[in-house]
Amino acid sequence: AQSVTQLGSHVSVSEGALVLLRCNYSSSVPPYLFWYVQYPNQGLQLLLKYTSAATLVKGINGFEAEFKKSETSFHLTKPSAHMSDAAEYFCAVNSGGYQKVTFGIGTKLQVIP
Amino acid sequence: EPEVTQTPSHQVTQMGQEVILRCVPISNHLYFYWYRQILGQKVEFLVSFYNNEISEKSEIFDDQFSVERPDGSNFTLKIRSTKLEDSAMYFCASSERPDYGYTFGSGTRLTVV
Numbered sequence: 756a757q758s759v760t761q762l763g764s765h766v767s768v769s770e771g772a773l774v775l776l777r778c779n780y781s782s783s784v785p786p787y788l789f790w791y792v793q794y795p796n797q798g799l800q801l802l803l804k805y806t807s808a809a810t811l812v813k814g815i816n817g818f819e820a821e822f823k824k825s826e827t828s829f830h831l832t833k834p835s836a837h838m839s840d841a842a843e844y845f846c847a848v849n850s851g852g853y854q855k856v857t858f859g860i861g862t863k864l865q866v867i868p
Numbered sequence: 869e870p871e872v873t874q875t876p877s878h879q880v881t882q883m884g885q886e887v888i889l890r891c892v893p894i895s896n897h898l899y900f901y902w903y904r905q906i907l908g909q910k911v912e913f914l915v916s917f918y919n920n921e922i923s924e925k926s927e928i929f930d931d932q933f934s935v936e937r938p939d940g941s942n943f944t945l946k947i948r949s950t951k952l953e954d955s956a957m958y959f960c961a962s963s964e965r966p967d968y969g970y971t972f973g974s975g976t977r978l979t980v981v
Contacts, residue, residue, distance in 0.1 A: 787967040798872075798959055798972040799911070806967060845911060849967050855901065855924055856966060858911040 757782045757850040761859035769867050774818075774833040776862045778846030781827065787849040788829040789856065790820055794842045802844070805829060816840070841866045870894040874960050874973035881950055881980055889945045889976045891960030899963045900943045901970065902935065904928075904956040911959070916966075917943065950980045 762777040780786055787806050791799040803814025810822045816839075820831045831844060846859040873892040881887050893900050902914040915925045917935055934946045943962075947954055957977050961970035 789969050791972075798874075798974040799961075799970075800972070801969045804969045854966060855913050855916050856970060857913065858903075860910040 757786065757848045757854070757857050759788075759846045759848045759857065759859040761846050761862050763862055764860065765863045765865065767865040767867055768836045770838055771835050774831070774836045774840065774864065776831040776844050776846075776864065778820075778829045778831065778859060779827050780829060780846070780848045782848055782850040784850050788820075788822060789847040789849070790814065790818070790829075790831050791845045791847060791858075792816075792842050793845065793861075799845060802831070836864075836866045838866050838868065840864060870971070872960055872962055872971050872973035874958075874976050876976060877974065878977045879979070881978070883952060883980055884949050887947050887950055887978065889947075889958050889960075889978070891943045891945070891973055892941050893943055893960065893962030894971055895941070897962035897964055897971070899923075899966055900935075900937070901961040901963075902945045903959045903961065903972075905959065905975075906956045914945070914958075947978075950978075952980050954978060955980045 758781045760779045789804045790802040793799050803812045805812050805822045813819045818833045843861045843863045845861045847856045849856045875890045900917040905911045915929045916923045932948045936944050957975045959975045960973045963970045
């Protein structure tokens, strides 16, 4: 079985501050991991993905995530928050090529001016 | 950039009526999915479709639901007799392979009254 846990359903940061959104996964096999972003009234957009190559993955809009097997974590970071980063972020896991992707509950990021 | 297109963007229907939600996946993708998101809740898997048949479905996807790929481009979700609790945002997604990540459509907001 595969699952992800996102710690913190709401995170607030000041503009220019570090963004850290936490995700821990559970998978019986080496997983593929994803972060998606959802802006209000829109679909989900793939931010970045880990597929067993480099453990530090860079995505769009300046976001990156680090896969840490020992901690079963895949936290999303951005050095400096921008107002346009305000959105909901979903961590997701796939436990092997042809299985479905399972999403976490999401974290709403608020950026305070 | 290729897109997944969903129609309609909004649908209001009376309880007990049938609805068909339509999706046009990316043309070279082979895997197709429906997910739903009840307001304020997590993104839930409904069904995956590959090689003209359902490859996996969730407990939510009961006999009231069906999917079809009636031609080479469309992928539809039918709800036979809608209930109030079917009100949600329904997302279609497609992928070349699940571990590559999905491309999502913008969603259909279904309101059952």
